[in-house]
Amino acid sequence: MTERPTEPRTDVPATSDTAITPPDSVVLRTGALSWLFPRRTALVSVGLALVIAVVVALATFASSTGLSAADTLGGLLGTGDRMTVMLIQDFRLPRILVGLMVGAALGVSGCLTQTLAGNRLATPDIIGVNEGATAAVVASVVGSSTAMVGDWWLGPLGAVGAAIVVVACAGGAGTRGYRVLVVGIGVSTLVGAVTDLVMSRQNENTAGGVFLWSVGSLNGRDYGVGRPLLLCLVVLLPLALIAGRRLDVMRFDDDMAAALGVNIRLVRGLTLALAVALAGVAVGIGGPIAFVALASPILAGRLYGPTRVPIVGSALVGAGLIAAADALGRVIAPVEIPVGVVTSVLGGPFLLWVLISGDGRARTGSPSRRSSRKG
């Protein structure tokens, strides 16, 4: 047993009194009730909200059609000509808002799956969500003469269906997250192959209609899908926040978390269901937009620090990412680039950055796992 004396580190100096209370937090107490407000969390959240506000403003004014800022403002306030008002209020704004919500859903979903699996590379598409949604949408298009992508709820339905198959095949959400992931990869591949087979038998017209959706696009998304999406988020996000407290503890091993009073099976099952529902809704509306579910929690983790599972942060980062990527895709080229393509292009370098960047913590679930007492 090598017992190296730990050399003095440049860690937080150990002044006991400040160290006992969560560092850098405001404690609010009334009677038996008490709350903690970590300053960093609050500051970063406000900062991200400001960034999103700026992105939304830019996205509203950004245009590839040569609409001037004054025209846009007129459209926004409803004082411009009817075409501009319609363009801004009925097309651009709803699309931006739907993008924000889709991004938030993907971000939180990714955060939940990454935390469940204890692996930064575990995103909802690994448990078959994307392929399931795609299969459902493809099925809706096949045989339809218009080759239009069907109702938004087909995506979530397919996603939930695929996830149920995955979880059932894995023998329940169970005690081990990785088993679900392994089965998920298999089921995804299978469903994807069937989808490809079906697609290859279709005429080009049908295939083209599905293609745009299947790379991830917010084109033509309006309040018709925005309202149900908002409703889903209003229900699901608070649940994710409640799960977050337990997920913080589940970063310990299962035995320790259970000994600390967390019902592992229940929390794991509910979290998985939440992740699938959130990702399913997002994919159903925006298509399988790549990398947002992967990148948002990682970025949020860097911004918020490692003390908590960053649920709110992932939502904010995801929302900002999609809004920015969608605006970029609309403006950057004469013909709109789907948001999914933009995120893919940005996502590749991001993934490389994650893999090779400095502190290396993003690579694995947690380094403390390796330095547990067994070592």
Place this chain on the structure above:
Amino acid sequence: MTVANSTHDLVVERVEAGYPGHLAVRGVDLTVPAGRVVAIVGPNGCGKSTLLRTIARLHQPRSGTVTVGGADIWQLGQRRAAHLVSLLPQAPQAPEAVTVAGLVRYGRHPHQGLFRQWSRDDERAVRAALDATGTTELAGRRLDRLSGGQRQRCWLAMVLAQETPLVLLDEPTSALDLGHAVEVLELARSVAAAGRTVVMVLHDLMSAARYADVIVAMRDGEIVADGPSREVVDAALVRTLYGIDADVLAAPGDGSPVVVPAARTPRAPAAAPAPAAAGPGKARM
């Protein structure tokens, strides 16, 4: 022995527990008064860990009951049970980059909620746990940058911060050198002296004999001996548990049993039989 609160007796009744196709614990009865240190010993696969997991509400028994202070912990929810029983697993894993104080604060999780995030009780318990384990100076340090011995004391602090009447330790010394092992065992004693009950699984019969009030020896899922170490630990027990011949001596200090396994293959030069005065009972097997 201060028996502070006898309502927190641990009572295990007719517990059978196991895995598909294998019964690891075969009808165990055990009563532990509050404020005692109990060591469960036995060979690998004797069911001691399964028994501990059953008491910790981690492994559901097929039959039988586990009660702490009269409450059947398998009838309670996970959270309520965590108010009565805490556990330090054998190789716990911490969240990444957690500080010592951060780790110990997690011990308060069962007492916290959406509207009770950081009470004065939490603060007092964390401070007391850090003090009791001598980790106050480490509070701001990162757990993964500490030595194994320091780390184990921090984990103990976390378990103590949970403030449960029953504290379970699964082989708390298995990865530690002699000095740090003794430190942890002394801590276990002081926890019991403060009125809590400590039940630990130990590999090392001599540590168990030295530091536990009660030895519970298991073999093949059953308790084969149960009582104060001086009465229970003898050559016959060592033979029953481990299938080896051994001399059991009395330690010069307090007479606690020291197990000296008989060497089957003779060694070339005669080895000094036992170290002198200090504490031969602490030696590992």
